[in-house]
Every structure is written in C-alpha cells, then in structure tokens.
Amino acid sequence: MPGTPTLACGSEGPLSSAHDVALLDLDGVVYVGPEAVPGVPQALTEVRSAGMRLGFVTNNAARTPEQVATHLTELGVPAEATDVITSSQAAATVVAELLGPGARVLPVGGPGVATALRAAGLTVVERAEDHPEAVVQGYGREVGWAQLAEAVVAVRNGARHVATNTDATIPSPRGPLPGNGAMVGVVSAVTGRVPLVTGKPDPAMHAECVRRTGARRPLVVGDRLDTDIEGARRADAPSLLVFSGVTDAATLLAAGPEHRPDHLGLDASALLAVHPPVVATSAGWRCGDWEVRPGEAGALLLARVADAEGPGVGGAVSDGLDGLRALCVAHWSEHPDQGVTARVVAVDEPAGEALDRWGLARA
Secondary structure: OOOOOHHHHOOOOOHHHHOOEEEEOOEOOOEEOOEEOOOHHHHHHHHHHOOOEEEEEEOOOOOOHHHHHHHHHHOOOOOOHHHEEEHHHHHHHHHHHHHOOOOEEEEEOOHHHHHHHHHOOOEEOOOHHHOOOEEEEOOOOOOOHHHHHHHHHHHHOOOEEEEOOOOOEEOOOOOOEEOHHHHHHHHHHHHOOOOEEOOOOOOHHHHHHHHHHOOOOEEEEEOOHHHHHHHHHHOOOOEEEEOOOOOOHHHHHOOOHHHOOOEEEOOHHHHHOOOOOOEEOOOOEEEOOEEEEEOHHHOEEEEEOOOOOOOOOOOOOOOOOHHHHHHHHHHHHHOOOOOOOOOEEEOOHHHHHHHHHHOOOOO
16 A cells, blocks of 8 residues: 555564664653653663663753763663763754854753753853843743743844754643743744754754764654654654653644654553554554454544454564554555544444543544
C-alpha cells in the first residue's frame, strides 16, 4: 500500500540491541515531576547492561547539567553532567555565535539559564536598564510577573528575544502544567516580536548528544510529538514515542507526517522489547492479534482476530499497543501528507475495551 509509515516495520530484536545510544528526553520519559516513571530506572539499568549507552536531551532549561545529573543519579539512573544536554546550553551557544563573547544577556528562568550563559562566555545582567543585547527565556518555576516585565522592556528596547523552547506544557503528577512556551507567549504577545527558538525540535541538541557519545545508530526517545519526534525527524534519527508523558492516542493518530514516530511504547522499558511489525492483509492491516479494516465514510474498523499467533507476533511481548499500532499505520497510510482526526469503530467488545483503555472515543 502507498505511503506505508515507518512504524509498520517494527524491529527484529530489542531496540537496545539495534541501536547503540538512546537519546532520552527527561520530563515525561525518565521522570514526572520529582519522581521517576515507575520501573524506568530499573529498565535503563538493564538497557545499559545490554550494551546500550544513554544520553539525556532536555528542553527544560531550569536546572544545570550538574543538577540534572545529580537528580538522575538519586533516582537510580547514574549520570554525569557531560551526559546531559539542556536547551539552556543550546541557547547560550546560539547567542554567543550571534553576538560574540562578552555580550550582555538578560536571563529569564531557572538557574540553568544564567549558568549556561556564563559558561558560554556571555555577560549576565539583571535588568532591562543594563542594556542587554538579548533576552534568553527558559523554564523556571519561580518565573513571575517581575521577570516577564524585565524581558518585555528589554525586548521592546531592541534586545533579541531567544527562547530555549516553546513547549506549551510540562508533565506533572497533577496533569499537564504551563511550560516555557506559555510564558514565552506572554512576552511575544506584549512585544509583538517572534522569538528565536533554539531547543528541540531544532536538531542541534540531538546532534550535540550524538557528537558527545559517538553514536552510530542513535534512537531518540520522547513523549512529545512536536519536540522529540519532530526533532528526531529533523536530525534524521529513528524515534520511540512513550506514553508516560503528555501525548495520548488521539493526538498520535491525528499527527502529521513530521510528528509520526518509528516505534511506540508505554514507557522507556520499551527499549528492551521486540516491536512487532504491522503487515498489510487482503482486508487491511494486521499487528499481532489485532486487525484494522476500512469502513464507511472513512471510518477504521478495529477487531481482535481469532488466532493470537497471526502475522506480526514474531516473539514480541505484547504491551497492549498492537491494535493502536495497526490503527496508526492504517490511518497514516490513507493520509500520508497531513494529519487528520481518526474515526474508529470497535467491531467487538475487546476492541471497545481497547479504545477505552487508550482514551479513544467509540464512533
């Protein structure tokens, strides 16, 4: 069938064997808030034991690489500062290249922003009256009206507005909370200036992690389509989307081509798994013991097939996502060039229960 998505290919062995380095996002992948995603530290220990190395690539600019590495180590994922690439570092590098050493910059965000600017040889200032040449804005829980006001005044006076990232939300145990993108939007709305964005999906962060680790077959692991997965695409690297963060099944199905991952997993433990392929059949698409057929008016018909030893099982351990894999391939194959909302019909009760589990409406 034309336009078959990469997700259809699956993997012949565990991803930890097929790739030499995992480039892991942090928020929503390794931890949510201060706590580790359940089971992920143990899984990453096994991943390392299998010979796969880890690099950490985060759009969260609030903390320094040293602080991030310390937190990871406390959670049971030993890391050094050199293993961590933050969007603050990416922004500082870009600003230093644009403005030159010693340029005056106003940081807005957590301590990681100012630390990265100083490390890049830039001069950190505290007020708009200090005549900064740029404002670098990153996430920080302490960011409030006073910092945003300084940023607005500086940008209106001619400073270049640079955003470490524009993630609208961050994951938390209480659900999605405002991310840096929400705060960047405030400054942009008041000044009328469009910021320069330096974090993911810009491929520079993944490229730097590849350079540091010497990766030859990297795999990007993330929970966001618009940063992690698009960033992987732009870096020409395969990707694994995990559902431990902000993306849900409905958003994934409606994704445009630049936001479509190569693999799916419940969490980062999917690095240890064999991923089943999605194969074309005379009726539609099949993954494991799930089948998707075209229905009336563009609907997708999802059904559990009788024999669980059908095509696509191949030794893979079921994670409950095979039906969703088949739905994605079927839908994306029909809409190869644009994201379109999917309409799914459950043919039987197991299919209905699966849709409920994935949070998809029954058509």
